[in-house]
Amino acid sequence: MKNDIIQHISPILPHFMIEKMFSQISETLLQIIVLIILLSWIFKKFFLIKPYEINSCIKIISKRSIGSYESIVVIEVEEIRLVLGLTKNRITHLYTLHSSKLDVLEKKKQNLCHLNYTQKVF
Numbered sequence: 001m002k003n004d005i006i007q008h009i010s011p012i013l014p015h016f017m018i019e020k021m022f023s024q025i026s027e028t029l030l031q032i033i034v035l036i037i038l039l040s041w042i043f044k045k046f047f048l049i050k051p052y053e054i055n056s057c058i059k060i061i062s063k064r065s066i067g068s069y070e071s072i073v074v075i076e077v078e079e080i081r082l083v084l085g086l087t088k089n090r091i092t093h094l095y096t097l098h099s100s101k102l103d104v105l106e107k108k109k110q111n112l113c114h115l116n117y118t119q120k121v122f
Contacts, residue, residue, distance in 0.1 A: 061074040061081060069088040074081055081097040096116075 017118045027077055053080045057078055059076045061076050063073045065071045072094070074084055075084060076082075082093060083095040083097065084090040085094050
């Protein structure tokens with residue numbers, strides 16, 4: 001196809017002009033494609049607002065995988081924390097944490113984080 005176009009245009013323009021024209025067109029198209037991909041990535045990364053992060057009353061506090069398809073998740077719903085077991089086909093309520101237990105767990109977590117930090121520093 002390219003040869004047909006070149007043979008058609010060759011009486012009008014010299015061969016090197018045709019090659020230069022095709023290379024400019026292909027470079028411009030490549031630049032446009034790269035620009036579109038780059039702008040879409042920037043838009044997705046910085047400007048796209050995730051609907052589940054706005055005004056959500058459910059927060060995932062922690063998640064621990066215990067197998068390939070099993071995990072334990074701690075979620076917070078209106079200041080009550082629920083411990084849920086997740087499998088491939090089922091969600092099971094394991095335990096409900098109340099506010100007095102939450103305070104104790106928060107203190108333990110802060111102490112553990114502080115100990116891990118001091119161990120890494122020294």
